Amino acid sequence: MTTTPDPSFFNPALWAYIALGIGITLQLTVFGFLIGAVLGLPVMLARRAKTAPLRWLARTYIEVFRGVPLIVWLFIIYQGSTQFDPGLQSTFTSMNSAILGFGLVSAAYMAEIYRGCLSAVASGQYEAGYALGMGTRSLNRTVIWPQMLRIAIPASASYAIGLLKDTSIAMTIGCTEILWHAKNATGNITTIQPYLVAGVMFIVLTLVAAFGSRRLDSTLRKRVAR
Amino acid sequence: MTTPDAGTRKSVAIDLKDVEKRFGDNIVLKNVSMQVREGEVCAMIGPSGAGKSTLLRCINLLETPTSGTITVEGVTIHADHQIRPRELAALRSRVGMVFQQFNLFPHLSVRRNVALAQERVLGRSKAEAEERAEILLKRVGLGDKGDQYPSRCSGGQQQRVAIARALALDPKVMLFDEPTSALDPELGLEVLSVMRELAAEGMTMVVVTHEMTFARDVGDHLVVMADSGIIEEGDPKKIFRNPQQERTRNFLRAVLERE
Amino acid sequence: MIGIWDDFIDNWQVLLKGLLVSIEMAVLALFFGLILGLALAIGTMSGRALVRSIAIVLVEAGRGAPALVVLQIIYFGLPNVGMTFTGFVTAVIALTLTTGAYTAEIMRGGLQAVPQGEVEAGEALGMSRASILRDVVVPQGLRIAIPPLMGFAIIIFQATSLTLYVGGERELLRTANSLASQTFNYFNFFFIAAVLYALITIPASSLTERVERRMGRHLQ
Numbered sequence: 001m002t003t004t005p006d007p008s009f010f011n012p013a014l015w016a017y018i019a020l021g022i023g024i025t026l027q028l029t030v031f032g033f034l035i036g037a038v039l040g041l042p043v044m045l046a047r048r049a050k051t052a053p054l055r056w057l058a059r060t061y062i063e064v065f066r067g068v069p070l071i072v073w074l075f076i077i078y079q080g081s082t083q084f085d086p087g088l089q090s091t092f093t094s095m096n097s098a099i100l101g102f103g104l105v106s107a108a109y110m111a112e113i114y115r116g117c118l119s120a121v122a123s124g125q126y127e128a129g130y131a132l133g134m135g136t137r138s139l140n141r142t143v144i145w146p147q148m149l150r151i152a153i154p155a156s157a158s159y160a161i162g163l164l165k166d167t168s169i170a171m172t173i174g175c176t177e178i179l180w181h182a183k184n185a186t187g188n189i190t191t192i193q194p195y196l197v198a199g200v201m202f203i204v205l206t207l208v209a210a211f212g213s214r215r216l217d218s219t220l221r222k223r224v225a226r
Numbered sequence: 227m228t229t230p231d232a233g234t235r236k237s238v239a240i241d242l243k244d245v246e247k248r249f250g251d252n253i254v255l256k257n258v259s260m261q262v263r264e265g266e267v268c269a270m271i272g273p274s275g276a277g278k279s280t281l282l283r284c285i286n287l288l289e290t291p292t293s294g295t296i297t298v299e300g301v302t303i304h305a306d307h308q309i310r311p312r313e314l315a316a317l318r319s320r321v322g323m324v325f326q327q328f329n330l331f332p333h334l335s336v337r338r339n340v341a342l343a344q345e346r347v348l349g350r351s352k353a354e355a356e357e358r359a360e361i362l363l364k365r366v367g368l369g370d371k372g373d374q375y376p377s378r379c380s381g382g383q384q385q386r387v388a389i390a391r392a393l394a395l396d397p398k399v400m401l402f403d404e405p406t407s408a409l410d411p412e413l414g415l416e417v418l419s420v421m422r423e424l425a426a427e428g429m430t431m432v433v434v435t436h437e438m439t440f441a442r443d444v445g446d447h448l449v450v451m452a453d454s455g456i457i458e459e460g461d462p463k464k465i466f467r468n469p470q471q472e473r474t475r476n477f478l479r480a481v482l483e484r485e
Numbered sequence: 486m487i488g489i490w491d492d493f494i495d496n497w498q499v500l501l502k503g504l505l506v507s508i509e510m511a512v513l514a515l516f517f518g519l520i521l522g523l524a525l526a527i528g529t530m531s532g533r534a535l536v537r538s539i540a541i542v543l544v545e546a547g548r549g550a551p552a553l554v555v556l557q558i559i560y561f562g563l564p565n566v567g568m569t570f571t572g573f574v575t576a577v578i579a580l581t582l583t584t585g586a587y588t589a590e591i592m593r594g595g596l597q598a599v600p601q602g603e604v605e606a607g608e609a610l611g612m613s614r615a616s617i618l619r620d621v622v623v624p625q626g627l628r629i630a631i632p633p634l635m636g637f638a639i640i641i642f643q644a645t646s647l648t649l650y651v652g653g654e655r656e657l658l659r660t661a662n663s664l665a666s667q668t669f670n671y672f673n674f675f676f677i678a679a680v681l682y683a684l685i686t687i688p689a690s691s692l693t694e695r696v697e698r699r700m701g702r703h704l705q
Contacts, residue, residue, distance in 0.1 A: 067686035068679040069643040072658060076679065079665070080672030083487075165551040169647065179554060192562040195554055203549030288605055318611040329606035333625050342620055343610040388606075395610060 004185045009193040017185055018197050021178035022205075024095075028167040028177060031099045033160045036106020043111035044118075058111070065108035071169050073101040078173040094174035102163065102170075109159055117152040118144070150220060157213035161206050168202070178202065236264040238297075239399055239430040245284055245294035245305070247277075254280050255291070256454045262399075262432055262447065267425045269445035269462060270434045273477055276451040278434045279403050285432065286321040286401060287314060299398045319347065322392030326404040328384045330376040330391070336363065337372035340391045347395060355394075362390040366420050382413030386420055393424075400424065402433040438481055442466050450474050492673045496664055503660035504681045506573070510656060511642040513577045518584025518641070519634070523627075525589035526596060527618065540589075547586020552644050553651075555579050560651040576645070576652035584641055588634060595630030596622055632697040639689050643682065657681060 005013035046058035065073070078097035081088040092100075121144055129139040171180035182198035240262040247255040255277045262268045270278045283289040284296060291305040299320040303313055330339050340359035344350045350358070363369055366386040376384050385405055392400060402421065406414035418440050425431055425444050435441060441448060441462055448462035450471070458465060458474045469475045493500070528540030547555070559579035563570065570578070599622045607617040649659040661678035665671040 063687050063690065064683060067683040067690065069646040069658070069682055071646050071649075072675055072679050072682060075658075075662070076672060076675045080675050083670055083672040165549075168551040168553045171553075172650070179551070179557075182554075183557070186561075190561045190565065192558045192565065195557045195561070199546075199550040199554045199558065202551055202554060203546060206549045207545070286609055288609060315611055318609065321609070323606075323609040325602060325606060325609075327602050329600070329602040331603060331606075331621055333628070343607075343612055346613070346616045346620065347611045391606075391610070 004187060007185050007187065007189070007191050007194050009196055014185060014194060015197055018178060018181045018194060018201065021176060021181040022201070024170075024175055024177040024180075025164065025167050025205075027095075028098055028102060028170055028175065029160065029164045032102025032106055032167070033163055035099065035103025036108075036110045036163075037156065039103065039107035040110025040114055043107055044114040047111060047115065062108045062111055065105050066112075070101065070105055070166055071172060073105060074098060074169060074173050077101050094170070097173060098167070098170040098175050102167065106159070106163060110156065113155045113159060114148070114152060117148045117155065120151050121147045153220065154213065154217050157209075157216070161209045161213070164205060164209065165202055168198075236266070238262070239264045239266070239299055240285060240432065241295075241297040242281070242284070243295040243297075245281065245291045245296065247280055247284065247289060248292045254454055255284070257294075258454075258456055260449060260456065260459075262430060264430055265428045266430055266446045267444055268432045268447045268449060269441035270432065270449045270451060271436070271438070271441055271477075271481075272451035272457075277454045278451050281451070282401055282403055282432060282434050285399075286318050286323055288323075319395065320398045321401060322395060322397035322399070323401045324385065324388050324392055324403065324405050326407050328376075328381070328388045328408075330384055330388055332376050334375075335372065336368065336374050336376065336379065336387050339376065339387060340394050343391065344394050358394055359390070362393055363387070365393075366390050367416070380413055381409045382416040385409065385413075385417045389417070389420055389424075399430045399432070402431065402435070404434050404436065406435070406437055436481070438466075438478075450477070452477065487673065488670065489673045489676055492664070492668070492670055493677050499660055499664075500657070500677060500681065503655060503657035504685070506653075507642065507645040507656045507658075507682075508685065510573065510577055510580065510645045510648070510653070511638070514580035514584050514641055514645075515638055517577075517581040519588055521581060521585030522588030522592055523623075525585055526592040529589065529593055530596065532614070544586050544589045547582055548590065552580070552583045553647050555583050556647060556651040572648075572652035572654045574652075576648040576656075579652070580641060580644060580648075583644070584637070587637055591633045591637060592627065592630050594633075595628075596626035598629050599625045628700075632693060632700060635689075635693040635696060639686050639693065642685060642689075646682070 005011055005017050007014055043058050043061060046054045047062070049055050049058070074097060077100055078092055078094065081092040081097075125143055125147070126136075126139065129143055134143075167175075167177055168179040170177055171183065174180075178198050178201055179195075182194040185194040238261050240260070242258060242260045244257045244259055245255055246253070246257050258277070258281055260268075260281070270282065272278055280289055284291050284294075285298060287296065287303065287309070290309070294305050296303045296305070296317070298317050301313065301317045301320065303309055303317060330336075331342070334342065337356055337359045340362060341352070341355035344355035344358060345352060348355075360369070360372060363372055366389055368383060368386055368390070371379065371383065371387070376387065379387065389400075389405075405421070406417050409417065414437070418437060421431070421433070421440070422444055433440070433445075445462040448458075448460060448465050449456055450458040450465065450469075450473075452473050458469065458471045465474065466478065469478055525540050525544055528536050529544060531537045531540070556576065556579045559582070560572075560575050563575055563578070603621055603625075604617055607621050612620070645653065645656055646658040647653075648656055649662060653659050657678055661674040665674040668674075
């Protein structure tokens, strides 16, 4: 049985122990975000589809996955699956359930982000393109989508940073990320020091990520004239 | 520089001495000195970027000069000393300002716009302030607009409300920063006529403007600025007829040709 | 189906009670949190460097730490300093702090959106900074901030689900969880909980969108 380090805020061993969770936190964030970023595109396209049922489906998806709290989704997937067949526990592990949950919810948010970015690309671009004799398809490919993706990056980065904080919810279904380690380190006593450490770690991670995303954005601004 | 009408030696209302303003390495005002007498209408003209608005905004310290002295109606402020809030308040209470973009408070009715500062700054009661507001609104020709909101008023009406708002605090001096530049010519005329009346009543005014007719006909003292300094100063009629400086000649020729 | 409806019928009172507790928690957190947020927002815009720095640090800490972490800190921390409240109260306190930090940023955005020219006009009229804030900036700034604040209100309501192990003894998810562990019908009860949450958040979202559209039009 491993003994957890003394839960004192000033104990470096405590910080090291809690930092063990950073890897899982990042995995949850990255995979969850990637699934959401990829899945969000077809959802966004479906929302703008010409066929009404498809539109309705996409809209419902977005409303439902954004309207129900993240933790409830995690519970439904992780614990809910056991109602049907306890054997499913091996497919819907803590990590898998969490990533699936984060992915599905992120897809809903990313779909809306993409929608906003698309409308932000000036409609005048279409008109200018048509006037030059370009067809919609090639216009989309060469003019609209590149701009849209470039605008989408700051909003997506901002969402991803929020997601990083939300991954702490995964500790409730057993994922061994930062907050899980902090809770573990409290042992049997009610002390908040490990939680303070966890808080500081999250703050630092989000500040670093925010800084990085600002740098990314300004580099892109230089490359792709706005 | 020459001051107009040596015969009527009125006292000095505004005295700017060696005012310099720099933004980093950029010098926007180069040691400018200027005097405006009581009851005088000082019109400031010149090419864009000459520093006219900056100089005007130094008078009520919306811009703080890097160095120099500002005296308005007996209140003196030295730019290089720490400016105390009480001195600043004393100076600003003597000066009213009208902006190019009107800057009315859109969430308040026209009457409230004119009454608010009276209540907050002069401590007048709501009833007193609103009564004064009505009088002033009537004076600028908007007596029936008290309950309207600024967004429902034309540009000319909004600017006249702005004038009433500034007058409500009984300033000794009125500053106008390109008051008609954001207005259609017809709407601009309403505002200019209010300004003419104000001048006729003896208000000390400093007006940064592109309206050459106003400058020539209503101005007592013309100040021509270019390249962060005053290049020519004096009787507007004389300067318009016979500008002394090359730069003034060029500017006036370009401007008058467009009218 | 798999008995979802039956499970609901058998327990609808306690489940609805849970929903009400969640709503109550959210409303209280919003009420106190918005006041805190406005104070912090004005603090971050202060002319005095010390006030500004403290406010910024509080806001960044409150926004950088996940809500669940804040909940743990308050829930376990307050008794340590001798303040013992009910679970509900500690949950409200924790959510209030989070609300304050996030809404501070939202309101700061609104306050800064008020045109600088109006602030100058106030200064030229000799109005004090406090008066300019109170009479010109805050009324307009808060109005601008209403749609994003409504959006945040929905988020905080969803966040009440996080209190289930830290103070939210009677709120909806905790209730659903207890019922689920008694009957092993995990999926059923979490599904019901999901529907109940959505019943509030989805209409609230479309209301927010409508308000946003109305306000966008009005500004023209």
